[in-house]
Amino acid sequence: MPTEFALIDAIARRAAARDDVVLGIGDDAAILSVPADRQLVVAMDTLNAGVHFPEDSLPADIGWKVLAVNLSDLAAMGARPAWCTLSLSLPASDSRWLEGFLDGFLALAARHGVALVGGDTTRGPLSVCVTAHGLVEPGRSLRRDGARIGDDVWVTGTLGDAAGALAQWRAGGDRDPALRERLDRPEPRVESGLALAGLAHAAIDVSDGLLADLDHVCSASRVGAEIAVGMLPLSPALAAAFDQGQHRALQCSGGDDYELCFTAARERRDDIAATGAGVAMTRVGRIVAGEAVSVVDEEGNPWRSPRRGFDHFEPM
């Protein structure tokens, strides 16, 4: 059975380089060069077995996802990812599990030019923690507190797919691969976040559910929002697997999509549509005076989701 140090060596051998990494894996800490004209953006998220991913998840999917949720936080700030550190708790030292995990983790890291520069491996119940570091021009970051009354509310991609996969997994019934892919391999909207820096007024990533996350934006910005449930982007897979009442609840309140929700001035509609990069941008509502997030149907009547978000202290 490999030791802690052998596991760290196995990780170090596969970690990619970057010119701004002065010292990477293998010392007490990493040393990094931050450009003088950039601010540092830091996000940290942990995934625990049975809470954030099903126990039967593949190691490669866990590796992908733990980096994805952190890069998604950087995307929601409009930051360009640069470096990450990884803390891995494993019930037993297992080099096959580790190689699978790294396959997923490093594939996503390579896609976004992220260098793994440090961390640790320890014994414990399966848990993976990542700290992601990104860079942003001062004044161009996307925050939660910048939404203005009259702004459009937008979302990237489609909503509810990951929660649909989770609902299928819980029910033990048919599993739709297209939905499960959204749960296991979320695509952090890094390029969209970069394109929106300077365009959007406020942004957040949809990790806890659209209404819950938009509520954070509204609280921070001291505004309200009105969402048109019929405008929420819907994937063909979700439409096929659930009836309208179900899929609307998933779109409003399902977590784990890692799309961006953002607000921007009406005059920016064409600019936002042009950011593209293969990611759909859909207007779903507007920012209003007040402090609540309300949802209306096609007739303008109030629509109520049965569930307002995903609290990580609820059982999975």
Added chain:
Amino acid sequence: MPTEFALIDAIARRAAARDDVVLGIGDDAAILSVPADRQLVVAMDTLNAGVHFPEDSLPADIGWKVLAVNLSDLAAMGARPAWCTLSLSLPASDSRWLEGFLDGFLALAARHGVALVGGDTTRGPLSVCVTAHGLVEPGRSLRRDGARIGDDVWVTGTLGDAAGALAQWRAGGDRDPALRERLDRPEPRVESGLALAGLAHAAIDVSDGLLADLDHVCSASRVGAEIAVGMLPLSPALAAAFDQGQHRALQCSGGDDYELCFTAARERRDDIAATGAGVAMTRVGRIVAGEAVSVVDEEGNPWRSPRRGFDHFEPM
């Protein structure tokens, strides 16, 4: 029972500010200003219940220790601590536990001027992960790969105390408060690390045991080392609680002391003795040609420790 968001609010209310924190707890990520004339130093370490601390540890001690082990890594780089992020996995949302944890964590953070700027709280087996960020002048960091043949080997403070406390705890016998304090409330040698930047050639913190950690320095520097076991600094508490064979084994191979081990030129002896700041600096050996760490007794005969370090994949 408080939700995840209530726990985060409870943490945010107690977090201290720093002028270089552009955006702290409460958004998708923190935004930080790094001075143009400094490099960023990043360390990440996790503590799991039953592996890194006894199950009966007080929440305040766990909070102190998880920050201490990370600040110790920054100290071993000669970096000045600035910011940290915290990921907390708790079996159940428990605001009393959290307040106790923060008492210890924030007391140590305040002592070193560290701002807690983000992280997450999740449900899971008790586990705490911290990423610590520090700053260092380019070229003045202390690395593992700078030891030179002829250097003295030094350590700060005293060795073996934390391992002595752990041995007492395992045996279920008398517990010495002075030793237990070293296990539960290690003092990261931040000021010593700062004073040694520019003086020492190489440094590491003693987390896995002196011989194991010095071996990392020797491997990275492609040198060997000779340690005089009789010169290893010994606390009165360790001397009183264990016989000579036992306390020497603990001093050589016991983990969790979080003292610094460093190498420096002979000509720097007076400068190093003068760094002081209330922390003893003891010469314990020298760097030699070769690749092994050897230990000799007072007669110059080889001395063998029964145990070469602390591997976090061994049971506690």
